[in-house]
Amino acid sequence: xxxxxxxxxxxxxxxxxxxxxxxxxxxxxxxxxxxxxxxxxxxxxxxxxxxxxxxxxxxxxxxxxxxxxxxxxxxxxxxxxxxxxxxxxxxxxxxxxxxxxxxxxxxxxxxxxxxxxxxxxxxxxxxxxxxxxxxxxxxxxxxxxxxxxxxxxxxxxxxxxxxxxxxxxxxxxxxxxxxxxxxxxxxxxxxxxxxxxxxxxxxxxxxxxxxxxxxxxxxxxxxxxxxxxxxxxxxxxxxxxxxxxxxxxxxxxxxxxxxxxxxxxxxxxxxxxxxxxxxxxxxxxxxxxxxxxxxxxxxxxxxxxx
Numbered sequence: 001x002x003x004x005x006x007x008x009x010x011x012x013x014x015x016x017x018x019x020x021x022x023x024x025x026x027x028x029x030x031x032x033x034x035x036x037x038x039x040x041x042x043x044x045x046x047x048x049x050x051x052x053x054x055x056x057x058x059x060x061x062x063x064x065x066x067x068x069x070x071x072x073x074x075x076x077x078x079x080x081x082x083x084x085x086x087x088x089x090x091x092x093x094x095x096x097x098x099x100x101x102x103x104x105x106x107x108x109x110x111x112x113x114x115x116x117x118x119x120x121x122x123x124x125x126x127x128x129x130x131x132x133x134x135x136x137x138x139x140x141x142x143x144x145x146x147x148x149x150x151x152x153x154x155x156x157x158x159x160x161x162x163x164x165x166x167x168x169x170x171x172x173x174x175x176x177x178x179x180x181x182x183x184x185x186x187x188x189x190x191x192x193x194x195x196x197x198x199x200x201x202x203x204x205x206x207x208x209x210x211x212x213x214x215x216x217x218x219x220x221x222x223x224x225x226x227x228x229x230x231x232x233x234x235x236x237x238x239x240x241x242x243x244x245x246x247x248x249x250x251x252x253x254x255x256x257x258x259x260x261x262x263x264x265x266x267x268x269x270x271x272x273x274x275x276x277x278x279x280x281x282x283x284x285x286x287x288x289x290x291x292x293x294x295x296x297x298x299x300x301x302x303x304x305x306x
Contacts, residue, residue, distance in 0.1 A: 002040050002107070009025055011087070012117055014079070019285040028281060030291070031295050035299075047097055054141035055137040075128070093135045096113055097142045099278040100142055119164070120137075122134040136237050139235055141175075152174060153234055159248075160181055171196065177196075181205065190202040192204060201221065235277075240293035243289035259296040262279075263301070266301045266302055
């Protein structure tokens, strides 16, 4: 396994008191380094504009990269940028691209991108929900366009529905999007009836749902749909805000649930994608839960064996 990150991702500052703070990534990096001291780390490169433009509008790319930022710019009530945010967003997206290249070349079967800001809420034209560029969408588009893949899956277990990822690929059969998420909850998308072109699978979970409902949704609905799709590459939007300690949502998951779903996705990648799996950090706002869940995630993926 390879880990991609960059110091620039720690410099993104949405403002005092914002839940999407640098301490989130610090907690993940410290926990992973303690658990896996020999895990190879790679500096995340910057994504190119061309790579971003595969999924984002020219107006959004220009707004995020070319707008002068004296200190803070607020994009909406939840989403803000500081002077260091453009590089952080470029490195987060670049991590996914580099990780896809690494697993496609055979350098590693597995890669984890420990980056921020998160991305899965950003649509083609709009940055929202703490997110700037949609890094997992950029990675999926890169896999399709640069590596010629015809079946890429994004498996998203963040507690919030990845409306951006779904919106970007709803009409693109070469990318499947599968999500479990609390509903109702921001951004209030991700209906079970959303089908796209047969490439969408959503499993809404009621507030208070715990391990049993989460595992049932994946075991009975989402994993069989992904299995039938036979992905050539598995991408994971790894949000840990469904943990019972998270302050922004109301699911009751434990670290072992993330270990379980990670192992299931790794096994599926082994059956269909030559083991190729790239995971990108999304949400999670309890530092204690982030520490426990990030290590459980890598345990489930098989970081030791990889």
